[in-house]
Amino acid sequence: MLACAGKITEEMMAVAEDERLDPEFIRQGLADGTIVIPKNIRHQFRPIGIGKGLRTKVNANIGASGYHQLLEEEITKLHTAVQYGADSVMDLSTGTDLDLIRETLIRESPLMLGTVPIYQVASEGSILKMDPEELFAVIEKQAQQGVDYMTVHCGVTKETVRKLRQHQRIEGIVSRGGALLAAYIEATGNENPLYEQFDRLCDIFARYDVTFSLGDGLRPGATGDASDRGQLAELLVLGELVTRAREKGCQVMVEGPGHVPLDQIVANVQLQKRVCDGAPFYVLGPLTCDVAPGYDHITGAIGGAIAAAAGTDMLCYVTPAEHLRLPDRQDVIEGVIATRIAAHSGDLVKGVKGAKAWNDQMSRYRKQLDWDGMFRLAMDPEKARRYKEESEAANAKVCSMCGSLCSINIDNAAIEKFSGQKPDTSEKFLTPRPAAAVAGGD
Ligand SMILES: C[C@H]1O[C@@H](n2cnc3c(N)ncnc32)[C@H](O)[C@@H]1O
Ligand SMILES: Cc1ncc(COP(=O)(O)O)c(N)n1
Ligand code: MET
Ligand code: SF4
Ligand SMILES: [Zn+2]
Structure with a gap:
């Protein structure tokens, strides 16, 4: 990586300018792995940084499913997410022409785009009959298309799945990638190819500068399952893979849970940072209770604010549609706004440059009864x-x-x-x- 060689690139300059920080700070963060700038060498857009000292970022998930497949609607949801202030978009499509949807979204998006390649393998064939070569071919193709970061559930292994099964869980495995890979492991007796051939994965990612988003395939999907043996076993593996990916010149962030009670969120963030050597943390929610379907943008924002304040670097939105249906345009708006509120609330106490200035100016306008302001x-x-x-x-x-x-x-x-x-x-x-x-x- 150029950052390690002491060179300040155009991407680092753009991030420094947007965050109002010294370019040298960004370069140092990239060199020590506490900052990533997900941007495929084949994708042109103004890059955004994720990590230590930077504004907490917000990701919006979109994509068609097997039940609901309208390309136009996904394009609208992309533009809506951008308009309402998302920093990143993931295409989690599992329905119809996945290559076409992805190509269109990459072309239309002014933001970084992430994917989960195992979804394509499972959507286009049976996961239990998966040929690892096919999986690597899909990853290579998506990298060629210009995907900026990919969620790869490399920590779902024979050993971590065995540890998870030792303990009774209420909801078992809820991560889609996690469930698919655990099913493959348990049905075939084979090891997860994303773990077994991790170096090969690093080589592809390094070639296109695709950023790793090490997936939390064993995350808790119920607050009653949080911080158990399976989740922590996976985290320890992800920590080792962070080191290996960095040694291969790759950028890495790590995904985190999930459904977590309020009093375990800070501990989860601190554990991740320690075990993963300061890698940027990208968290789904966390949702702080399980009984509010229809309002999970709120359960997610409550947890997201605590997580951001504790050092989480990017929050994945949760929409009111979570656990119920594919989000529509209005769900995207509510999900992005709720998550931005959580991120900014965290930024106010994290000491992010500019967060307090924005906030205090709103208060001044309020005092002046300046409605336009x-x-x-x-x-x-x-x-x-x-x-x-x-x-x-x-x-x-x-x-x-x-x-x-x-x-x-x-x-x-x-x-x-x-x-x-x-x-x-x-x-x-x-x-x-x-x-x-x-x-x-x-
Ligand atoms: C991991 C997260 O991804 C969400 N998720 C999975 N598929 C899609 C999709 N097509 N569109 C939007 N969100 C999705 C889940 O609801 C969960 O919150
Ligand atoms: C923060 C975060 N966590 C997980 C996933 C992947 O979803 P899944 O693990 O369900 O395949 C994701 N896209 N973002
Ligand atoms: C079991 S629903 C699928 C995703 C889930 N909401 C999660 O926390 O990961
Ligand atoms: S219940 Fe719905 S959201 Fe949850 S895993 Fe099943 S299909 Fe996905
Ligand atoms: Zn859930």
Whole structure:
């Protein structure tokens, strides 16, 4: 990797500029593996960094399934995810023409795109009859197409699956890739080819600069299953693979759970960072309880905020459709926004540059009753504007919540009359992210 040779590339410059950090800090993070910039050499777009010291990123999962296969709808969901501020998109398609969907999404996406190649193998043939050569051919083809990072469940091995089965789990294996590979291992007695031929995988990834996203195939899918032997056994294997992939010149991040009770989230993040030598952590949720189908963007955001504050580097969104159906466009909006709220809440206490400036400027606009300012800085400017403008106080200085008893308005008058204090009208806001990707822009 060029970073190890001390060279600052165009990609590092772009990331440094967007994060308002010194390019040398980015180079150092890449060299020691605490930062990754997923970008296939065949994919042209403005790259985004993930890792230590950087803004917590948000990924949106899209893709057709066996039951629901409309390419147009997936393209719309891609653009919606981009418009509402996602930093990354994964194509998790398992239905119809997977190569065409992927090619279209890569072409249309201004963001990094991730995939899970084992899905294609399982969708186009029987996993139990999988020929490892076929799996590697699919990986090579996706790399050639320009996929920026791939989830590979290399830690689902004979040994880790045996450890998982020792303990009674409520939900067993919920990861799709994990379930497929465990079924293959248990049915054939063969080892997971992604583990057995890990060096071969590294060679392909290094050639196209595809970033590893080491999958958590044995993650808990129930809060009652969190942090058990199977999950931790897999994490230990992933830690070893982080070292091996880095030695082969590859960029690596590690995926994490899942469904985790509030009081185990920090421990899970700390364990991952320690065991995986500071590799960027990419977490699904975590969902903090299991009883809210229809609202799992909320259970996921509650856990995501704690995880981000504890050092998680990218949050995978959870939408209200989780556990119920394929997300539609509205689910994508709610999932991205909920997850961005979690990420920004984490950034405020993680000391991410620019997060507090954005936040405090919103508070200043609120104090000034500057509605346009508030709408401009809102995570979802369109919804904020609609709510005010549809109310009876659409054109009023105050809002319809308190009306003439608006505390801010009363206090502003009191300050002007009695304290002599000047209102804080200075603009200290810095755009927290590339303007092109922000809904509403700024
Ligand atoms: C691992 C995560 O991926 C989600 N997931 C799996 N397939 C798709 C798809 N086609 N579209 C959106 N999300 C998907 C699951 O719901 C889980 O949250
Ligand atoms: C953060 C995260 N975790 C896991 C997966 C893969 O899904 P699965 O493991 O179900 O195949 C993913 N795409 N993102
Ligand atoms: C069992 S539903 C599939 C995904 C699941 N929500 C998870 O946490 O991984
Ligand atoms: S219940 Fe639905 S979301 Fe969960 S694993 Fe099965 S098909 Fe996927
Ligand atoms: Zn789940």
